[in-house]
Amino acid sequence: xxxxTQVLTAGNGSLLERIVPRLxxxxxxxxxPILVFLAIFFFYPAINLLFFxxxxxDAKGVVGPPLTGAHYSRFFEVDLYLRVFWxxxxxxxxxxxxxxxxxxxxAIVMARSRPxxxxxxxxxxxxxxxxxxxxxxxxxxxxxxNTPAGLLNWVLLSLGITSSPLALLYSPTAVVIGSLxxxxxxxxxxxASALGKIDPNLEDCARTLGAPWWKVFAxxxxxxxxxxxxxxxxxxxxxxxxxxxxxxILGGTTATMLGNLIEQQIFVVYDWPFGAAxxxxxxxxxxxxxxxxxxLLEGRRLRALS
Amino acid sequence: xxxxxxxxxxxxxxxxxxxxxxxxxxxxxxxxxxxxxxSYFVAFPPQGFTLKWYxxxxxxxxxxxxxxxxxxxxxxxxxxxxxLGVPAAIALTRGAFPGQALLKGLVLSPLIFPALVTGLALMxxxxxxxxxxxxxxxxxxxxxxxxPYVIRAVVTSLLLVDFNLEDAARTLGASRLRTFxxxxxxxxAPGVAAxxxxxxxxxxxxxxxxxxxxxxxxxxxxxxxxxxxxxxxxPSIPAMSTVIIILAVIGVLILERLVGLRRAAxx
Numbered sequence: 001x002x003x004x005t006q007v008l009t010a011g012n013g014s015l016l017e018r019i020v021p022r023l024x025x026x027x028x029x030x031x032x033p034i035l036v037f038l039a040i041f042f043f044y045p046a047i048n049l050l051f052f053x054x055x056x057x058d059a060k061g062v063v064g065p066p067l068t069g070a071h072y073s074r075f076f077e078v079d080l081y082l083r084v085f086w087x088x089x090x091x092x093x094x095x096x097x098x099x100x101x102x103x104x105x106x107a108i109v110m111a112r113s114r115p116x117x118x119x120x121x122x123x124x125x126x127x128x129x130x131x132x133x134x135x136x137x138x139x140x141x142x143x144x145x146n147t148p149a150g151l152l153n154w155v156l157l158s159l160g161i162t163s164s165p166l167a168l169l170y171s172p173t174a175v176v177i178g179s180l181x182x183x184x185x186x187x188x189x190x191x192a193s194a195l196g197k198i199d200p201n202l203e204d205c206a207r208t209l210g211a212p213w214w215k216v217f218a219x220x221x222x223x224x225x226x227x228x229x230x231x232x233x234x235x236x237x238x239x240x241x242x243x244x245x246x247x248x249i250l251g252g253t254t255a256t257m258l259g260n261l262i263e264q265q266i267f268v269v270y271d272w273p274f275g276a277a278x279x280x281x282x283x284x285x286x287x288x289x290x291x292x293x294x295x296l297l298e299g300r301r302l303r304a305l306s
Numbered sequence: 307x308x309x310x311x312x313x314x315x316x317x318x319x320x321x322x323x324x325x326x327x328x329x330x331x332x333x334x335x336x337x338x339x340x341x342x343x344x345s346y347f348v349a350f351p352p353q354g355f356t357l358k359w360y361x362x363x364x365x366x367x368x369x370x371x372x373x374x375x376x377x378x379x380x381x382x383x384x385x386x387x388x389x390l391g392v393p394a395a396i397a398l399t400r401g402a403f404p405g406q407a408l409l410k411g412l413v414l415s416p417l418i419f420p421a422l423v424t425g426l427a428l429m430x431x432x433x434x435x436x437x438x439x440x441x442x443x444x445x446x447x448x449x450x451x452x453x454p455y456v457i458r459a460v461v462t463s464l465l466l467v468d469f470n471l472e473d474a475a476r477t478l479g480a481s482r483l484r485t486f487x488x489x490x491x492x493x494x495a496p497g498v499a500a501x502x503x504x505x506x507x508x509x510x511x512x513x514x515x516x517x518x519x520x521x522x523x524x525x526x527x528x529x530x531x532x533x534x535x536x537x538x539x540x541p542s543i544p545a546m547s548t549v550i551i552i553l554a555v556i557g558v559l560i561l562e563r564l565v566g567l568r569r570a571a572x573x
Contacts, residue, residue: 027400030393031409037390042416042450045427105322124327130554132511134528135547138535139333149349151336213315242420245513259422279423286420
Protein backbone atom coordinates (compact mmCIF):
# COMPACT_ATOMS: atom_id res chain seq x y z
CA UNK A 1 0.00 0.00 0.00
CA UNK A 2 1.40 3.41 -0.93
CA UNK A 3 1.90 6.08 1.68
CA UNK A 4 -0.80 8.21 0.02
CA THR A 5 -3.57 5.71 0.54
CA GLN A 6 -2.29 5.06 4.02
CA VAL A 7 -2.72 8.70 4.93
CA LEU A 8 -6.09 8.68 3.22
CA THR A 9 -7.43 5.68 5.07
CA ALA A 10 -6.03 6.90 8.36
CA GLY A 11 -7.69 10.25 7.71
CA ASN A 12 -10.97 8.52 6.87
CA GLY A 13 -10.87 6.55 10.03
CA SER A 14 -10.32 9.51 12.28
CA LEU A 15 -12.96 11.47 10.37
CA LEU A 16 -15.41 8.67 10.95
CA GLU A 17 -14.62 8.71 14.61
CA ARG A 18 -14.97 12.48 14.82
CA ILE A 19 -18.42 12.24 13.27
CA VAL A 20 -19.48 9.38 15.50
CA PRO A 21 -18.01 11.11 18.55
CA ARG A 22 -16.40 8.08 20.13
CA LEU A 23 -19.94 7.12 21.09
CA UNK A 24 -17.78 5.13 23.44
CA UNK A 25 -18.85 2.66 20.76
CA UNK A 26 -18.86 -0.15 23.26
CA UNK A 27 -18.22 -3.47 21.61
CA UNK A 28 -21.65 -4.59 22.73
CA UNK A 29 -23.21 -2.64 19.84
CA UNK A 30 -21.56 -4.99 17.38
CA UNK A 31 -23.92 -7.73 18.47
CA UNK A 32 -27.01 -5.71 17.62
CA PRO A 33 -27.32 -6.86 13.96
CA ILE A 34 -27.28 -10.56 14.81
CA LEU A 35 -29.62 -10.05 17.76
CA VAL A 36 -32.14 -8.30 15.52
CA PHE A 37 -31.74 -11.00 12.88
CA LEU A 38 -32.21 -13.84 15.37
CA ALA A 39 -35.08 -12.02 17.10
CA ILE A 40 -37.02 -11.86 13.84
CA PHE A 41 -36.10 -15.18 12.30
CA PHE A 42 -35.44 -17.43 15.28
CA PHE A 43 -36.80 -16.30 18.66
CA TYR A 44 -40.06 -14.82 17.40
CA PRO A 45 -40.96 -17.81 15.18
CA ALA A 46 -40.06 -20.20 18.00
CA ILE A 47 -42.38 -18.43 20.46
CA ASN A 48 -44.99 -18.17 17.75
CA LEU A 49 -44.81 -21.93 17.25
CA LEU A 50 -45.53 -22.41 20.94
CA PHE A 51 -48.70 -20.30 20.62
CA PHE A 52 -49.66 -22.13 17.46
CA UNK A 53 -49.61 -25.40 19.36
CA UNK A 54 -52.26 -24.01 21.71
CA UNK A 55 -54.64 -22.78 19.02
CA UNK A 56 -57.50 -24.39 17.16
CA UNK A 57 -57.60 -25.05 13.43
CA ASP A 58 -61.04 -24.76 11.82
CA ALA A 59 -62.36 -26.79 8.90
CA LYS A 60 -60.96 -24.29 6.40
CA GLY A 61 -57.48 -24.67 7.86
CA VAL A 62 -57.45 -21.25 9.50
CA VAL A 63 -55.58 -21.30 12.80
CA GLY A 64 -56.73 -19.05 15.63
CA PRO A 65 -58.28 -18.80 19.08
CA PRO A 66 -59.77 -20.28 21.23
CA LEU A 67 -56.76 -21.48 23.14
CA THR A 68 -56.73 -25.18 23.87
CA GLY A 69 -54.49 -27.85 25.31
CA ALA A 70 -56.28 -30.49 23.24
CA HIS A 71 -53.30 -31.15 20.94
CA TYR A 72 -51.08 -32.05 23.84
CA SER A 73 -53.65 -34.29 25.50
CA ARG A 74 -54.26 -35.94 22.13
CA PHE A 75 -50.54 -36.56 21.75
CA PHE A 76 -50.22 -38.18 25.16
CA GLU A 77 -53.47 -40.14 24.92
CA VAL A 78 -53.38 -41.69 21.47
CA ASP A 79 -51.44 -44.91 21.45
CA LEU A 80 -49.81 -44.34 18.06
CA TYR A 81 -48.29 -41.00 19.05
CA LEU A 82 -47.18 -42.24 22.43
CA ARG A 83 -45.41 -45.12 20.72
CA VAL A 84 -43.51 -42.68 18.51
CA PHE A 85 -42.60 -40.65 21.61
CA TRP A 86 -41.18 -43.65 23.49
CA UNK A 87 -39.59 -44.94 20.31
CA UNK A 88 -37.72 -41.64 19.94
CA UNK A 89 -36.54 -41.69 23.55
CA UNK A 90 -35.49 -45.34 23.31
CA UNK A 91 -33.56 -44.96 20.07
CA UNK A 92 -31.81 -41.81 21.35
CA UNK A 93 -30.94 -43.40 24.67
CA UNK A 94 -29.64 -46.67 23.18
CA UNK A 95 -27.63 -44.75 20.56
CA UNK A 96 -25.97 -42.54 23.18
CA UNK A 97 -25.30 -45.50 25.49
CA UNK A 98 -23.56 -47.45 22.70
CA UNK A 99 -21.70 -44.28 21.70
CA UNK A 100 -20.35 -43.99 25.26
CA UNK A 101 -19.21 -47.63 25.42
CA UNK A 102 -17.58 -47.51 21.98
CA UNK A 103 -16.43 -43.91 22.43
CA UNK A 104 -14.10 -44.46 25.38
CA UNK A 105 -11.63 -46.87 23.74
CA UNK A 106 -11.22 -44.65 20.68
CA ALA A 107 -11.02 -41.46 22.76
CA ILE A 108 -8.38 -43.04 25.03
CA VAL A 109 -6.28 -44.16 22.07
CA MET A 110 -6.72 -40.70 20.52
CA ALA A 111 -5.59 -38.93 23.69
CA ARG A 112 -2.76 -41.27 24.66
CA SER A 113 -0.99 -42.52 21.56
CA ARG A 114 1.76 -41.22 19.34
CA PRO A 115 0.86 -38.05 17.40
CA UNK A 116 0.73 -39.85 14.06
CA UNK A 117 -1.78 -42.45 15.31
CA UNK A 118 -3.82 -39.82 17.11
CA UNK A 119 -3.88 -37.61 14.02
CA UNK A 120 -4.98 -40.40 11.72
CA UNK A 121 -7.77 -41.41 14.08
CA UNK A 122 -9.05 -37.85 14.42
CA UNK A 123 -9.02 -37.48 10.65
CA UNK A 124 -11.13 -40.63 10.21
CA UNK A 125 -13.49 -39.68 13.05
CA UNK A 126 -13.99 -36.06 12.00
CA UNK A 127 -14.02 -36.30 8.19
CA UNK A 128 -17.37 -38.13 7.80
CA UNK A 129 -19.02 -35.36 9.85
CA UNK A 130 -18.86 -33.24 6.74
CA UNK A 131 -20.49 -35.84 4.49
CA UNK A 132 -24.25 -35.36 4.15
CA UNK A 133 -26.40 -37.44 6.51
CA UNK A 134 -28.38 -38.57 3.46
CA UNK A 135 -25.25 -40.12 1.94
CA UNK A 136 -24.16 -41.78 5.17
CA UNK A 137 -27.58 -43.28 5.85
CA UNK A 138 -27.73 -44.45 2.25
CA UNK A 139 -24.39 -46.21 2.74
CA UNK A 140 -25.92 -48.11 5.64
CA UNK A 141 -28.92 -48.95 3.52
CA UNK A 142 -26.55 -50.64 1.05
CA UNK A 143 -24.81 -52.54 3.85
CA UNK A 144 -27.91 -53.64 5.77
CA UNK A 145 -30.21 -54.37 2.79
CA ASN A 146 -32.48 -57.32 3.52
CA THR A 147 -31.80 -59.11 0.22
CA PRO A 148 -28.71 -61.24 -0.46
CA ALA A 149 -27.45 -58.17 -2.39
CA GLY A 150 -26.84 -56.25 0.84
CA LEU A 151 -23.17 -56.16 1.82
CA LEU A 152 -23.66 -57.70 5.25
CA ASN A 153 -25.95 -60.45 4.01
CA TRP A 154 -23.65 -61.16 1.09
CA VAL A 155 -20.71 -61.59 3.46
CA LEU A 156 -22.68 -63.73 5.91
CA LEU A 157 -24.10 -65.93 3.15
CA SER A 158 -20.75 -66.28 1.36
CA LEU A 159 -19.06 -67.34 4.56
CA GLY A 160 -21.91 -69.70 5.30
CA ILE A 161 -22.62 -68.08 8.66
CA THR A 162 -26.32 -67.81 7.88
CA SER A 163 -28.37 -69.76 5.39
CA SER A 164 -30.99 -67.10 4.72
CA PRO A 165 -30.54 -63.30 4.56
CA LEU A 166 -31.08 -61.34 7.78
CA ALA A 167 -33.81 -58.71 7.90
CA LEU A 168 -31.97 -55.81 9.53
CA LEU A 169 -33.00 -52.90 7.35
CA TYR A 170 -36.20 -51.02 8.21
CA SER A 171 -35.98 -51.77 11.90
CA PRO A 172 -35.19 -49.66 14.97
CA THR A 173 -31.84 -51.49 15.12
CA ALA A 174 -30.93 -50.12 11.70
CA VAL A 175 -31.83 -46.61 12.88
CA VAL A 176 -29.62 -47.03 15.95
CA ILE A 177 -26.71 -48.21 13.75
CA GLY A 178 -27.17 -45.29 11.36
CA SER A 179 -27.56 -42.70 14.14
CA LEU A 180 -24.51 -44.10 15.90
CA UNK A 181 -22.52 -43.62 12.71
CA UNK A 182 -23.82 -40.11 12.16
CA UNK A 183 -23.34 -38.81 15.72
CA UNK A 184 -20.43 -40.92 17.02
CA UNK A 185 -17.90 -38.08 16.50
CA UNK A 186 -19.99 -35.90 18.82
CA UNK A 187 -19.18 -38.37 21.59
CA UNK A 188 -15.54 -39.12 20.80
CA UNK A 189 -14.36 -35.52 20.41
CA UNK A 190 -15.51 -34.14 23.80
CA UNK A 191 -14.33 -37.39 25.47
CA ALA A 192 -10.88 -37.17 23.88
CA SER A 193 -10.55 -33.54 24.87
CA ALA A 194 -11.57 -34.29 28.47
CA LEU A 195 -9.17 -37.26 28.62
CA GLY A 196 -6.37 -35.10 27.24
CA LYS A 197 -6.71 -32.78 30.23
CA ILE A 198 -6.21 -35.55 32.81
CA ASP A 199 -2.76 -35.53 34.38
CA PRO A 200 -1.22 -38.86 33.24
CA ASN A 201 0.67 -39.02 36.55
CA LEU A 202 -2.60 -39.70 38.37
CA GLU A 203 -3.14 -42.87 36.36
CA ASP A 204 0.52 -43.83 36.78
CA CYS A 205 0.19 -43.39 40.53
CA ALA A 206 -2.82 -45.67 40.69
CA ARG A 207 -0.98 -48.28 38.60
CA THR A 208 2.19 -48.05 40.67
CA LEU A 209 0.13 -48.56 43.78
CA GLY A 210 -1.03 -51.85 42.27
CA ALA A 211 -4.45 -51.05 40.80
CA PRO A 212 -5.40 -53.25 37.82
CA TRP A 213 -6.24 -51.42 34.58
CA TRP A 214 -10.01 -51.66 35.03
CA LYS A 215 -9.74 -50.16 38.50
CA VAL A 216 -7.55 -47.33 37.22
CA PHE A 217 -10.24 -46.66 34.62
CA ALA A 218 -13.16 -46.87 37.04
CA UNK A 219 -11.60 -44.85 39.86
CA UNK A 220 -9.38 -42.34 38.07
CA UNK A 221 -10.02 -42.00 34.32
CA UNK A 222 -13.80 -42.29 34.30
CA UNK A 223 -14.56 -39.80 37.11
CA UNK A 224 -12.14 -37.23 35.70
CA UNK A 225 -13.60 -37.49 32.21
CA UNK A 226 -17.21 -36.95 33.29
CA UNK A 227 -17.44 -33.42 31.79
CA UNK A 228 -16.60 -34.83 28.34
CA UNK A 229 -18.92 -37.76 28.89
CA UNK A 230 -21.85 -35.52 29.81
CA UNK A 231 -21.18 -33.15 26.90
CA UNK A 232 -21.01 -36.08 24.47
CA UNK A 233 -24.12 -37.73 25.84
CA UNK A 234 -26.12 -34.49 25.64
CA UNK A 235 -25.06 -33.88 22.04
CA UNK A 236 -25.69 -37.41 20.81
CA UNK A 237 -29.03 -37.70 22.59
CA UNK A 238 -30.33 -34.30 21.42
CA UNK A 239 -29.22 -34.79 17.83
CA UNK A 240 -30.60 -38.33 17.59
CA UNK A 241 -33.92 -37.25 19.10
CA UNK A 242 -34.21 -34.56 16.41
CA UNK A 243 -33.33 -36.77 13.44
CA UNK A 244 -35.43 -37.03 10.35
CA UNK A 245 -33.31 -38.45 7.52
CA UNK A 246 -31.90 -41.57 9.21
CA UNK A 247 -35.28 -42.93 10.38
CA UNK A 248 -36.74 -42.40 6.89
CA ILE A 249 -33.90 -44.16 5.06
CA LEU A 250 -33.16 -46.93 7.57
CA GLY A 251 -36.31 -47.25 9.66
CA GLY A 252 -39.06 -47.13 7.08
CA THR A 253 -42.40 -47.39 8.82
CA THR A 254 -41.13 -49.43 11.76
CA ALA A 255 -39.09 -46.74 13.47
CA THR A 256 -40.99 -43.47 13.05
CA MET A 257 -39.53 -40.76 15.27
CA LEU A 258 -40.87 -37.40 16.45
CA GLY A 259 -39.27 -35.58 13.52
CA ASN A 260 -41.06 -37.81 11.01
CA LEU A 261 -44.35 -37.37 12.83
CA ILE A 262 -44.00 -33.57 12.70
CA GLU A 263 -43.27 -33.66 8.98
CA GLN A 264 -46.29 -35.91 8.38
CA GLN A 265 -48.62 -33.65 10.33
CA ILE A 266 -47.50 -30.56 8.44
CA PHE A 267 -46.97 -31.83 4.89
CA VAL A 268 -49.47 -34.69 4.68
CA VAL A 269 -52.26 -34.07 7.23
CA TYR A 270 -51.92 -30.24 7.21
CA ASP A 271 -52.70 -30.21 10.93
CA TRP A 272 -50.51 -27.24 11.83
CA PRO A 273 -51.37 -26.85 15.52
CA PHE A 274 -50.83 -30.56 16.17
CA GLY A 275 -47.54 -30.52 14.27
CA ALA A 276 -46.48 -27.50 16.32
CA ALA A 277 -47.45 -29.29 19.54
CA UNK A 278 -45.23 -32.29 18.64
CA UNK A 279 -42.40 -29.87 17.82
CA UNK A 280 -42.78 -28.30 21.26
CA UNK A 281 -42.66 -31.76 22.85
CA UNK A 282 -39.40 -32.46 20.98
CA UNK A 283 -37.90 -29.15 22.13
CA UNK A 284 -38.93 -29.85 25.73
CA UNK A 285 -37.28 -33.30 25.61
CA UNK A 286 -34.03 -31.82 24.26
CA UNK A 287 -34.01 -28.95 26.75
CA UNK A 288 -34.76 -31.30 29.64
CA UNK A 289 -31.74 -33.44 28.75
CA UNK A 290 -29.55 -30.33 28.40
CA UNK A 291 -30.68 -28.89 31.75
CA UNK A 292 -30.29 -32.23 33.49
CA UNK A 293 -26.71 -32.59 32.25
CA UNK A 294 -25.87 -29.03 33.23
CA UNK A 295 -27.26 -29.62 36.74
CA LEU A 296 -25.28 -32.81 37.03
CA LEU A 297 -22.01 -31.06 36.18
CA GLU A 298 -22.69 -28.10 38.46
CA GLY A 299 -23.58 -30.43 41.32
CA ARG A 300 -20.28 -32.22 40.82
CA ARG A 301 -18.34 -28.98 40.85
CA LEU A 302 -20.06 -27.83 44.05
CA ARG A 303 -19.34 -31.13 45.74
CA ALA A 304 -15.74 -30.94 44.60
CA LEU A 305 -15.44 -27.47 46.14
CA SER A 306 -16.98 -28.34 49.49
CA UNK B 307 2.56 -36.95 24.22
CA UNK B 308 4.42 -40.12 25.02
CA UNK B 309 3.01 -43.54 24.27
CA UNK B 310 1.76 -44.76 27.61
CA UNK B 311 -0.62 -47.39 26.34
CA UNK B 312 0.79 -50.81 27.00
CA UNK B 313 -0.13 -54.22 28.30
CA UNK B 314 -3.07 -56.44 27.37
CA UNK B 315 -5.55 -53.60 28.05
CA UNK B 316 -3.92 -51.57 25.31
CA UNK B 317 -4.47 -54.33 22.75
CA UNK B 318 -8.17 -54.37 23.54
CA UNK B 319 -8.27 -50.60 23.05
CA UNK B 320 -6.43 -50.79 19.74
CA UNK B 321 -8.67 -53.62 18.59
CA UNK B 322 -11.89 -51.71 19.37
CA UNK B 323 -10.44 -48.58 17.77
CA UNK B 324 -9.57 -50.44 14.58
CA UNK B 325 -13.07 -51.90 14.52
CA UNK B 326 -14.62 -48.45 14.89
CA UNK B 327 -12.49 -47.06 12.07
CA UNK B 328 -13.86 -49.80 9.81
CA UNK B 329 -17.37 -49.01 11.07
CA UNK B 330 -16.91 -45.32 10.23
CA UNK B 331 -15.44 -45.84 6.79
CA UNK B 332 -17.51 -48.85 5.63
CA UNK B 333 -20.69 -47.08 4.47
CA UNK B 334 -18.68 -44.47 2.58
CA UNK B 335 -16.46 -47.10 0.96
CA UNK B 336 -19.48 -49.14 -0.11
CA UNK B 337 -21.07 -46.08 -1.71
CA UNK B 338 -17.91 -45.30 -3.67
CA UNK B 339 -17.52 -48.96 -4.75
CA UNK B 340 -21.11 -49.18 -5.97
CA UNK B 341 -20.80 -45.97 -7.97
CA UNK B 342 -18.56 -47.66 -10.54
CA UNK B 343 -20.58 -50.88 -10.72
CA UNK B 344 -21.52 -51.96 -14.23
CA SER B 345 -25.01 -53.17 -13.32
CA TYR B 346 -28.51 -51.75 -13.56
CA PHE B 347 -29.34 -52.20 -9.92
CA VAL B 348 -27.37 -51.31 -6.84
CA ALA B 349 -26.50 -54.79 -5.61
CA PHE B 350 -23.49 -56.16 -3.78
CA PRO B 351 -20.95 -57.21 -4.98
CA PRO B 352 -20.29 -54.50 -7.60
CA GLN B 353 -19.86 -55.77 -11.17
CA GLY B 354 -16.98 -54.73 -13.42
CA PHE B 355 -15.99 -51.10 -13.69
CA THR B 356 -17.69 -48.23 -15.45
CA LEU B 357 -17.87 -44.48 -15.26
CA LYS B 358 -21.17 -44.32 -17.13
CA TRP B 359 -23.13 -43.40 -13.98
CA TYR B 360 -20.97 -40.32 -13.60
CA UNK B 361 -21.65 -39.47 -17.24
CA UNK B 362 -25.35 -39.95 -16.52
CA UNK B 363 -25.48 -37.66 -13.49
CA UNK B 364 -23.46 -35.01 -15.31
CA UNK B 365 -26.34 -34.87 -17.79
CA UNK B 366 -29.00 -34.94 -15.08
CA UNK B 367 -30.36 -31.41 -14.95
CA UNK B 368 -32.07 -31.87 -11.62
CA UNK B 369 -28.76 -32.84 -10.03
CA UNK B 370 -26.74 -30.13 -11.77
CA UNK B 371 -29.28 -27.44 -10.89
CA UNK B 372 -29.23 -28.65 -7.30
CA UNK B 373 -25.42 -28.53 -7.19
CA UNK B 374 -25.44 -24.99 -8.51
CA UNK B 375 -28.18 -23.90 -6.11
CA UNK B 376 -26.43 -25.51 -3.14
CA UNK B 377 -23.09 -23.93 -4.01
CA UNK B 378 -24.62 -20.45 -4.41
CA UNK B 379 -26.70 -20.87 -1.29
CA UNK B 380 -23.72 -22.05 0.76
CA UNK B 381 -21.62 -19.16 -0.53
CA UNK B 382 -24.22 -16.49 0.28
CA UNK B 383 -24.90 -18.14 3.63
CA UNK B 384 -21.19 -17.99 4.43
CA UNK B 385 -21.00 -14.29 3.57
CA UNK B 386 -24.16 -13.54 5.55
CA UNK B 387 -23.10 -15.42 8.65
CA UNK B 388 -19.63 -13.83 8.53
CA UNK B 389 -21.14 -10.34 8.33
CA LEU B 390 -23.37 -11.05 11.32
CA GLY B 391 -21.10 -13.43 13.22
CA VAL B 392 -17.69 -11.73 13.24
CA PRO B 393 -18.96 -8.47 14.85
CA ALA B 394 -20.92 -10.54 17.36
CA ALA B 395 -17.77 -12.50 18.23
CA ILE B 396 -15.92 -9.22 18.84
CA ALA B 397 -18.72 -8.05 21.10
CA LEU B 398 -18.40 -11.27 23.08
CA THR B 399 -14.67 -10.95 23.65
CA ARG B 400 -13.92 -7.20 23.86
CA GLY B 401 -14.49 -5.53 27.19
CA ALA B 402 -16.97 -6.78 29.73
CA PHE B 403 -20.51 -5.47 29.86
CA PRO B 404 -23.56 -6.56 31.81
CA GLY B 405 -25.39 -9.35 30.06
CA GLN B 406 -22.41 -10.59 28.07
CA ALA B 407 -22.94 -14.17 29.21
CA LEU B 408 -26.63 -13.94 28.36
CA LEU B 409 -25.75 -12.53 24.95
CA LYS B 410 -23.45 -15.46 24.31
CA GLY B 411 -26.18 -17.89 25.30
CA LEU B 412 -28.65 -16.17 22.97
CA VAL B 413 -26.48 -16.04 19.86
CA LEU B 414 -25.34 -19.65 20.29
CA SER B 415 -28.83 -20.97 21.11
CA PRO B 416 -29.66 -22.14 17.56
CA LEU B 417 -26.99 -24.82 18.15
CA ILE B 418 -28.94 -26.64 20.87
CA PHE B 419 -32.37 -26.07 19.36
CA PRO B 420 -33.51 -29.00 17.18
CA ALA B 421 -32.86 -27.71 13.64
CA LEU B 422 -35.99 -29.43 12.40
CA VAL B 423 -38.08 -27.19 14.66
CA THR B 424 -36.07 -24.08 13.73
CA GLY B 425 -36.98 -24.73 10.10
CA LEU B 426 -40.63 -25.44 10.82
CA ALA B 427 -41.04 -22.27 12.92
CA LEU B 428 -39.32 -20.19 10.26
CA MET B 429 -41.44 -21.65 7.47
CA UNK B 430 -44.57 -20.73 9.38
CA UNK B 431 -43.39 -17.14 9.82
CA UNK B 432 -42.29 -16.75 6.20
CA UNK B 433 -45.57 -18.20 4.94
CA UNK B 434 -47.47 -15.68 7.05
CA UNK B 435 -45.27 -12.86 5.77
CA UNK B 436 -45.95 -14.07 2.24
CA UNK B 437 -42.27 -14.45 1.38
CA UNK B 438 -42.53 -16.67 -1.67
CA UNK B 439 -38.95 -16.77 -2.93
CA UNK B 440 -37.59 -20.10 -1.74
CA UNK B 441 -34.00 -18.99 -2.34
CA UNK B 442 -34.31 -16.05 0.04
CA UNK B 443 -36.11 -18.20 2.61
CA UNK B 444 -33.38 -20.84 2.42
CA UNK B 445 -30.72 -18.18 2.84
CA UNK B 446 -32.36 -16.81 5.98
CA UNK B 447 -32.82 -20.28 7.46
CA UNK B 448 -29.27 -21.31 6.71
CA UNK B 449 -27.81 -18.15 8.25
CA UNK B 450 -29.76 -18.86 11.46
CA UNK B 451 -28.16 -22.31 11.77
CA UNK B 452 -24.66 -21.46 10.54
CA UNK B 453 -23.98 -18.17 12.36
CA PRO B 454 -23.30 -19.89 15.73
CA TYR B 455 -20.50 -21.90 14.10
CA VAL B 456 -18.86 -18.73 12.82
CA ILE B 457 -19.24 -17.04 16.20
CA ARG B 458 -17.73 -19.98 18.07
CA ALA B 459 -14.76 -20.28 15.72
CA VAL B 460 -14.02 -16.54 15.76
CA VAL B 461 -14.46 -16.22 19.54
CA THR B 462 -11.97 -19.07 20.02
CA SER B 463 -9.33 -17.28 17.97
CA LEU B 464 -10.13 -13.81 19.37
CA LEU B 465 -9.37 -15.12 22.85
CA LEU B 466 -5.82 -15.81 21.66
CA VAL B 467 -5.28 -12.31 20.23
CA ASP B 468 -2.67 -10.17 21.95
CA PHE B 469 -4.63 -7.16 23.22
CA ASN B 470 -1.43 -5.17 23.69
CA LEU B 471 -0.88 -5.03 19.94
CA GLU B 472 -4.29 -3.46 19.46
CA ASP B 473 -3.66 -0.95 22.22
CA ALA B 474 -0.28 -0.11 20.71
CA ALA B 475 -1.84 0.52 17.29
CA ARG B 476 -4.53 2.71 18.82
CA THR B 477 -1.97 4.66 20.85
CA LEU B 478 0.02 5.23 17.69
CA GLY B 479 -3.03 6.85 16.15
CA ALA B 480 -4.62 4.10 14.07
CA SER B 481 -8.40 4.22 13.87
CA ARG B 482 -10.51 1.40 15.26
CA LEU B 483 -11.32 0.13 11.78
CA ARG B 484 -7.69 0.26 10.69
CA THR B 485 -6.57 -1.44 13.87
CA PHE B 486 -9.08 -4.17 13.20
CA UNK B 487 -7.98 -4.76 9.60
CA UNK B 488 -4.24 -4.50 10.13
CA UNK B 489 -3.75 -5.87 13.64
CA UNK B 490 -6.68 -8.00 14.74
CA UNK B 491 -7.76 -9.53 11.44
CA UNK B 492 -4.41 -11.14 10.55
CA UNK B 493 -4.36 -12.77 13.98
CA UNK B 494 -7.87 -14.17 13.79
CA ALA B 495 -7.75 -15.02 10.08
CA PRO B 496 -7.49 -18.81 10.64
CA GLY B 497 -10.50 -18.72 12.96
CA VAL B 498 -12.52 -16.65 10.50
CA ALA B 499 -11.54 -18.98 7.67
CA ALA B 500 -12.49 -22.04 9.71
CA UNK B 501 -15.80 -20.42 10.64
CA UNK B 502 -16.46 -19.60 6.99
CA UNK B 503 -15.69 -23.17 5.95
CA UNK B 504 -17.96 -24.57 8.69
CA UNK B 505 -20.75 -22.28 7.55
CA UNK B 506 -20.27 -23.38 3.95
CA UNK B 507 -20.27 -27.07 4.76
CA UNK B 508 -23.15 -26.94 7.23
CA UNK B 509 -25.22 -25.05 4.68
CA UNK B 510 -24.27 -27.39 1.83
CA UNK B 511 -25.35 -30.49 3.79
CA UNK B 512 -28.25 -29.04 5.72
CA UNK B 513 -31.41 -31.11 5.58
CA UNK B 514 -33.61 -30.38 8.63
CA UNK B 515 -34.05 -26.67 7.86
CA UNK B 516 -33.93 -27.05 4.09
CA UNK B 517 -36.76 -29.60 3.99
CA UNK B 518 -39.26 -26.96 5.14
CA UNK B 519 -38.08 -24.01 3.07
CA UNK B 520 -37.27 -25.53 -0.33
CA UNK B 521 -39.87 -26.05 -3.04
CA UNK B 522 -39.99 -28.15 -6.19
CA UNK B 523 -38.29 -25.41 -8.21
CA UNK B 524 -35.45 -24.73 -5.79
CA UNK B 525 -34.21 -27.93 -4.17
CA UNK B 526 -30.65 -28.15 -2.80
CA UNK B 527 -28.52 -31.30 -3.21
CA UNK B 528 -29.50 -33.23 -0.05
CA UNK B 529 -33.19 -32.90 -0.92
CA UNK B 530 -32.73 -33.98 -4.53
CA UNK B 531 -30.65 -36.94 -3.39
CA UNK B 532 -33.31 -37.95 -0.86
CA UNK B 533 -36.04 -37.68 -3.53
CA UNK B 534 -34.08 -39.78 -6.05
CA UNK B 535 -33.25 -42.35 -3.38
CA UNK B 536 -36.90 -43.39 -3.34
CA UNK B 537 -37.38 -43.43 -7.11
CA UNK B 538 -34.10 -44.43 -8.70
CA UNK B 539 -32.38 -47.75 -8.11
CA UNK B 540 -29.45 -47.68 -10.52
CA PRO B 541 -25.89 -46.78 -9.43
CA SER B 542 -26.40 -43.10 -10.29
CA ILE B 543 -27.37 -42.57 -6.64
CA PRO B 544 -24.00 -43.89 -5.39
CA ALA B 545 -22.34 -41.74 -8.08
CA MET B 546 -24.08 -38.59 -6.79
CA SER B 547 -23.19 -39.59 -3.24
CA THR B 548 -19.56 -40.07 -4.26
CA VAL B 549 -19.50 -36.55 -5.69
CA ILE B 550 -20.71 -35.28 -2.31
CA ILE B 551 -18.09 -37.38 -0.47
CA ILE B 552 -15.33 -35.97 -2.69
CA LEU B 553 -16.49 -32.40 -2.04
CA ALA B 554 -16.45 -33.15 1.71
CA VAL B 555 -12.95 -34.59 1.53
CA ILE B 556 -11.76 -31.41 -0.20
CA GLY B 557 -13.38 -29.38 2.60
CA VAL B 558 -11.63 -31.47 5.25
CA LEU B 559 -8.25 -31.09 3.57
CA ILE B 560 -8.66 -27.30 3.42
CA LEU B 561 -9.69 -27.24 7.08
CA GLU B 562 -6.69 -29.37 8.05
CA ARG B 563 -4.43 -26.99 6.13
CA LEU B 564 -5.98 -23.87 7.67
CA VAL B 565 -6.22 -24.64 11.35
CA GLY B 566 -5.56 -28.32 11.90
CA LEU B 567 -8.49 -30.67 12.22
CA ARG B 568 -8.36 -31.28 15.96
CA ARG B 569 -8.38 -27.58 16.71
CA ALA B 570 -11.15 -27.01 14.20
CA ALA B 571 -13.27 -29.73 15.78
CA UNK B 572 -12.88 -28.11 19.19
CA UNK B 573 -14.15 -24.75 17.91
